[in-house]
Amino acid sequence: MKSMKRREFLKTSAGVAAATAGPLIWVKDAEAQWSNAPEKGAKLRVLRWKRFVQGDEDQYLANVKKFSEKFGIEVRVDAEGWEDVRPKAAVAANTGAGPDIILSTNDDANLYPDKLVDVTDVCTYLGKKYGGFYPVCDPYLRPDGKKWIGVPLGVAGVCMVYRESHIKAAGFSSFPKDADGFLKLCKALKDKGTPPGFALGNATGDGNTWVQTLVWGFGGKLVDANNKVVIDSPETIKALEYSKELYATFVPGTLSWLDPNNNKAFLDEQISLTNNGISIYYAAKTSKDPKVAALAADINHANMPIGPIGKPSEFQLFFNQMIFKYTKYPKAAKEFLRFMMEAEQMDPWVQAAIGYVTPALTYYEKNPIWTVDPKHTPYRDSMKNMWPSGYAGKMGYASAGALADFIVVNMLAEAASGSKTPKEAAERAQKRAERYYKV
């Protein structure tokens, strides 16, 4: 199929291609060639999620401008709150009209795979050139293991965000790597009057990420590989018992926390530890309030603690890039995604957002942003450490619905707060999940 493309290309632009194709065969990575002829007079509309850090938007739009200038293709970029993109993308897929390209989140591409343009050529090219996509991209965007239905962008990495001085004061020289050490740290922090805080309300981003990570880390999972609901398991109960001890160390009020609460509380110095993207650090660094700006020096990050299963089990907010079949300019759209993922654009973009998005191609681990400030480094590994949404089952309506209904977050909140016993909470989650996975 790749050679087909190349042959087509050779036919269309014979002269130039013939001259360059010869020497290129001898290049080591000969496969990583891209040939595409965007439609004449193409115009593109892109819908993406609204930035969390200003640098992201600025550089993204600068890259878009560069694309327009180079290819003469006009691109209009609209941005919506990330939770609003999902229903819009679904409606676009359903009605067959809307933006040509949508940058959406999590399981979305699996809800309407047959409405999406096959982008295997783009992904193969990018994969070859940039060291391949992380394997976790497959369940999201290559569900059959062969055909790519979207181009993986990356994740909004979530790490532990903590106050260096408070950790030291609590008697820890470095941030603990495992669940046991983490619990000890939280207890010590509470004793020192500088408690941690993690969202347990219906917080789509911050709630889901740390809760799924914790449950997976103990071996609990919502479904097995056959989409059979298995959340009511001894492993889950262990995770819930652990969460009960952990919850006792939290600042009061986390049951009501939505996505913004932990950022506010952390920047107001009411908590010394939470889970978040790099946006807290970014906000502190760029703050005009000298008190908040001074915090930046004391903020540090660590990867999510590893549970008893002995390996990272992070849940992260995944971003995809989908081209819809109704587009009149599929080739221009592919060109756009290819262009945006190339190092000349991606590297400055990642830097401008100080690593808010961890790209899905392994090559970008080398981006200097991860090492220029050691506090950025943990976010580099967010793609490497993550497990797919709906683990260990397949993605689709059931996994998306179960996640949106906060089944796992509610379960942990019930057990942690003591409003239900761990067993009761797990049984309830089992029943709720079974309704989505229709037994």
Next chain:
Amino acid sequence: MNSARVQAPVHEAGVLSRLLESRNFLGLIFMLPAAVVLLLFLTYPLGLGTWLGFTDTKIGRGGEWIGLENYEFLWGDAVTRLSVFNTIFYTVVASVIKFVLGLWLALLLNKHLPFKSFIRAIVLLPFIVPTALSAIAFWWIYDAQFSIISWTLVKLGWIDRYIDFLGEPWLARLSVIAANIWRGVPFVAICLLAGLQTISPSYYEAASLDGATAWQQFRYVTLPLLTPIIAVVMTFSVLFTFTDFQLIYVLTRGGPLNSTHLMATLSFQRAIPGGALGEGAALATAMVPFLLAAILFSYFGLQRRAWQQGGQDK
């Protein structure tokens, strides 16, 4: 030939002018624009919503008729049941308090106060501010870390830790109800005030000549004459409260532990972020019987003529 040609236009004009003089026809014509708007933007979406409730439509995928399956599913769903309870509790408590406070406020405003019109204008403020904005203000007031109420009480030394307004299930329910009451009282008060001003002072004069006490005047003059207004105002108030969405969505998104999920918010959560359009539509449709019951209650319960005329039910 000639006469026929002359006659034809005369005949047509006759039909047209006769039609234009017909009250029924004119009535229909004048109602047509409103009817089209209602059919297009009210009946059609309502019908579509009801139909979706009987299908397994997902966002991005058409559905098939599945009969009552959605309703069976919702009937057995603990979160849905909790949301029904929350909605009824929320509506009943908030409506009763809104009525009592609103009536009280109306009676106060009906008296001769200094700066009367200024005060009346101020009272309307909570109702005028967009709900989403006042909800954000309440979000800060109830915040677990930044609550002004907790801060004041702590500074006064009355409590030693911040109140977890939106973190405890029952406290959260009461907190969102308080916010709803704050927002809803002005509507009730201003409407009832309008009703109070239509009551002729001569009734009160007559009553006081007969030696009626203030309470008796209220009970046998004010209240009966006010019931038609009360019926309308409370119907609207109950409908607004029952279908509340913005306040909950901003304050709690239905948390903690789904204890403030109303049917409207849960319906949204299932239908849009969750993608189960059919199920969400079924849940929304399930609100209709409750709303009808509320309307029927206020019409048959509060619109009794005998009572309005100061008599007793027979």
